[in-house]
Amino acid sequence: MLYDVPVNLGERSYQIHIGAGVLDRIGGLCADVGLKGKCLVITDENVGGHYAEPVLQSLEGAGFSARLATLPPGEQTKCGDQVFSLYSECIKAGLDRKSFVVALGGGVIGDLAGFVAATYLRGIPFVQVPTSLLSMVDSSVGGKTGINIPEGKNLVGAFYQPQLVLADLDTLKTLPPREYAAGLAEVVKYGIIYDAPFFKTLEENIHALADVNNSELLAKMVGRSCEVKAEVVAQDEREGGLRAILNFGHTVGHAVENVAGYGTYVHGEAVAIGSVYAARASAELTGLSKEETERIEQIFKALGLPVTAPGLEWPALREALTVDKKTIGGMPKFVLASEIGAVTFGNEVPEALMETLWNGL
Numbered sequence: 001m002l003y004d005v006p007v008n009l010g011e012r013s014y015q016i017h018i019g020a021g022v023l024d025r026i027g028g029l030c031a032d033v034g035l036k037g038k039c040l041v042i043t044d045e046n047v048g049g050h051y052a053e054p055v056l057q058s059l060e061g062a063g064f065s066a067r068l069a070t071l072p073p074g075e076q077t078k079c080g081d082q083v084f085s086l087y088s089e090c091i092k093a094g095l096d097r098k099s100f101v102v103a104l105g106g107g108v109i110g111d112l113a114g115f116v117a118a119t120y121l122r123g124i125p126f127v128q129v130p131t132s133l134l135s136m137v138d139s140s141v142g143g144k145t146g147i148n149i150p151e152g153k154n155l156v157g158a159f160y161q162p163q164l165v166l167a168d169l170d171t172l173k174t175l176p177p178r179e180y181a182a183g184l185a186e187v188v189k190y191g192i193i194y195d196a197p198f199f200k201t202l203e204e205n206i207h208a209l210a211d212v213n214n215s216e217l218l219a220k221m222v223g224r225s226c227e228v229k230a231e232v233v234a235q236d237e238r239e240g241g242l243r244a245i246l247n248f249g250h251t252v253g254h255a256v257e258n259v260a261g262y263g264t265y266v267h268g269e270a271v272a273i274g275s276v277y278a279a280r281a282s283a284e285l286t287g288l289s290k291e292e293t294e295r296i297e298q299i300f301k302a303l304g305l306p307v308t309a310p311g312l313e314w315p316a317l318r319e320a321l322t323v324d325k326k327t328i329g330g331m332p333k334f335v336l337a338s339e340i341g342a343v344t345f346g347n348e349v350p351e352a353l354m355e356t357l358w359n360g361l
């Protein structure tokens, strides 16, 4: 059965389809939204071994001509060199302006393949088939595509919406536990920024959350996360304001990823560290209570996520913050909470406090 969450963006609207054992529906769903002809399925070595064949079969079965490009796994793949090699793959696949790209994998593949689709021939359609928890609850939704450059995370990219998203919860059964936990960091984020009852439900189900065979709980968690993201994006597609709340924990999180070296901390882990930092800053500046600050810290710890990054020195992180997309006039901006479920964006943290908070983690 498919559970659908709509993303309402006028003529760029689409559906997120969530279900268990539904990967073989991809061909039919692509046909349903009017896609035709040729496509390039982009995946990585970990995901492709498990899921490329059923996806290709489903696409071919629905009358599409599909070619496969398989990339090395990991954050370092989200780079300019891979973009250019994928343009060549698009040519080899004979893609024209009516053709499309299928991103089959985690957020690295989704962001990269989406950026290729956004720029090849000035834009061809694309479809997201997320296979990591993080990509199901966050990166496949909302149209942020892009790559990292040595100076910083996601510094090159485009807003470009997919035609549809298909999340098969059964694919999570092969996801490594470390990556599953990392995805939970973005799930917790939705509770902190938007939905206090959801945060409480997560706290009360810590152990059940770790069970990828609990399809019912999984579907609820993925579904609610997608609903929150879709609601925020529908109000502010290109981050003129409100959408920045989805960046809670990311100001310091992105700096940690960059300074430690892409892949040392996976994205969700860096977000966990950045979220505890943001919670502590919120306690100092926006009235987050001691008790709620503690609850935020505890939930990340209980999920087995890091809340500190030993060995990373503040000056290097501070330098990385100067190129954060939220930094204006040299001052980094933070999403801060006044309580769990209520945040504001565009906050500055005094220079000395930024360093003190880092050294106190």
Ligand SMILES: NC(=O)c1ccc[n+]([C@@H]2O[C@H](COP(=O)([O-])OP(=O)(O)OC[C@H]3O[C@@H](n4cnc5c(N)ncnc54)[C@H](O)[C@@H]3O)[C@@H](O)[C@H]2O)c1
Binding pocket: 044, 045, 046, 047, 050, 073, 074, 075, 078, 105, 106, 107, 108, 109, 111, 131, 132, 133, 134, 135, 138, 139, 140, 141, 142, 143, 144, 145, 154, 171, 172, 173, 174, 175, 176, 179, 182, 183, 266, 267, 268
């Ligand atoms: N565009 C957005 O809105 C957005 C939102 C959040 C994160 N991101 C980006 O997403 C990326 C992180 O995504 P991620 O956490 O999915 O990382 P990822 O794509 O690197 O996937 C994590 C690891 O799990 C493997 N994997 C994925 N699905 C699997 C499966 N079903 N079975 C076995 N192995 C599997 C991958 O090969 C990889 O090794 C970062 O680059 C981050 O910046 C983007």
Ligand SMILES: O=C(O)C(=O)C[C@@H](O)[C@H](O)[C@H](O)COP(=O)(O)O
Binding pocket: 138, 142, 144, 153, 154, 186, 239, 243, 244, 246, 247, 250, 325
């Ligand atoms: O969709 C958004 O908006 C987000 O901020 C979601 C984040 O989880 C995600 O990591 C995103 O890629 C960050 O975007 P950036 O604009 O800070 O690079």
Ligand SMILES: [Zn+2]
Binding pocket: 138, 186, 250, 267, 271
């Ligand atoms: Zn993120």
